Amino acid sequence: MDSSKLFSTTNASRESHKVSGKAAISLEEWRGWGTTSTVPAIVTQVVHDLNLLEKDVDADMVFGGNHGKLSGDFKVQEDKKHRAKYQSLGDSQQKLQFFSARQIACRVLGSRGYLCQKCWLPADDCMCSKLITCPLWNRIRFWLYMHPKDFLRQNNTGKLLWQVFGVQAATLCLYGIAEHEEMMWDALKLAGKDKVWCLYPNKNAAANSVKDSMAELSFAHVEEHPEMTDGAHSLNFILIDGTWSNSGAMFSRLKERYKLMWGEEEIPCIMLNTGASLMHKLRPQPSWDRTCTAAAAIGLLDELHGLPNFVSYGLDKQAEALEDAVEVLLEALTARRLRMGRSITRKQRHNRDIL
Numbered sequence: 626m627d628s629s630k631l632f633s634t635t636n637a638s639r640e641s642h643k644v645s646g647k648a649a650i651s652l653e654e655w656r657g658w659g660t661t662s663t664v665p666a667i668v669t670q671v672v673h674d675l676n677l678l679e680k681d682v683d684a685d686m687v688f689g690g691n692h693g694k695l696s697g698d699f700k701v702q703e704d705k706k707h708r709a710k711y712q713s714l715g716d717s718q719q720k721l722q723f724f725s726a727r728q729i730a731c732r733v734l735g736s737r738g739y740l741c742q743k744c745w746l747p748a749d750d751c752m753c754s755k756l757i758t759c760p761l762w763n764r765i766r767f768w769l770y771m772h773p774k775d776f777l778r779q780n781n782t783g784k785l786l787w788q789v790f791g792v793q794a795a796t797l798c799l800y801g802i803a804e805h806e807e808m809m810w811d812a813l814k815l816a817g818k819d820k821v822w823c824l825y826p827n828k829n830a831a832a833n834s835v836k837d838s839m840a841e842l843s844f845a846h847v848e849e850h851p852e853m854t855d856g857a858h859s860l861n862f863i864l865i866d867g868t869w870s871n872s873g874a875m876f877s878r879l880k881e882r883y884k885l886m887w888g889e890e891e892i893p894c895i896m897l898n899t900g901a902s903l904m905h906k907l908r909p910q911p912s913w914d915r916t917c918t919a920a921a922a923i924g925l926l927d928e929l930h931g932l933p934n935f936v937s938y939g940l941d942k943q944a945e946a947l948e949d950a951v952e953v954l955l956e957a958l959t960a961r962r963l964r965m966g967r968s969i970t971r972k973q974r975h976n977r978d979i980l
């Protein structure tokens with residue numbers, strides 16, 4: 626490794642680091658980040674291609690921009706190559722899958738050894754020891770339908786769901802990754818179309834309230850058979866975990882697949898009463914997006930708890946556990962900003978009593 630070269634290639638980033646010859650992503654590493662699938666074949670392919678390119682171009686693979694993006698000379702070379710590859714792909718499906726795989730491969734390689742795999746925070750700011758887990762009622766399953774650009778982002782709140790409830794109760798599904806999308810749709814198919822809802826905080830989408838969607842459901846049958854804990858009896862809630870501008874395309878993809886599977890034009894959507902105000906409260910950072918995923922889950926659990934048919938499952942406590950986790954994350958992010966000497970904007974919103 627040539628250290629003079631390292632410093633000549635870091636102008637694009639504050640926090641570059643260099644590791645040459647990236648090892649393939651093992652199943653253990655892949656699952657360590659919170660996913661439950663096998664290593665996606667196309668992600669493995671992208672890592673392989675990046676390594677080949679590094680040998681070809683005589684520039685080291687360097688990551689900057691919070692370690693998730695390529696930087697320096699290698700980035701220039703890789704940009705040309707991935708743009709050509711993207712152009713050569715025949716259809717939009719292949720283009721999306723390649724885009725997602727490249728994003729994810731870069732994020733995993735760049736974050737290796739830098740982020741805590743569980744909480745996605747830099748090791749110095751790891752919040753894992755402060756987090757309290759809580760079992761989710763076993764008839765509810767959350768799906769975090771996450772945009773690749775939000776994968777391994779420290780201020781992502783979707784990851785809190787599986788940190789608190791576990792990966793079987795709150796499962797990551799990466800947008801455009803076949804292994805993840807197949808796994809989710811297989812489980813949804815098993816559950817049936819009347820047990821699938823999407824939480825999409827878009828006023829333009831047709832959506833029902835929690836009460837209208839859920840007040841008639843009865844669990845008497847499944848409660849008599851506690852052995853029926855398989856996915857067929859779960860209520861499945863898909864949470865779109867992406868920026869506002871990306872969420873439209875993500876929702877369209879869900880709708881398309883739902884239609885393909887069940888022949889229905891619309892995927893049932895739920896609109897939360899408390900959604901707007903709760904999300905507003907939970908947006909303490911300039912970078913916090915409008916669609917705060919944990920807030921949506923908290924709002925849903927709280928509203929469900931308010932219905933007579935859901936009142937006895939401890940959903941209020943489960944919502945509280947998630948709120949506590951959001952607080953822990955906010956404190957960790959605040960401590961990090963202070964440690965890095967950055968300003969704390971909207972500081973007053975970190976106070977506990979806002980929640």
Ligand SMILES: [Zn+2]
Pocket residue numbers: 741742743744745746751752753754
């Ligand atoms: Zn951690």
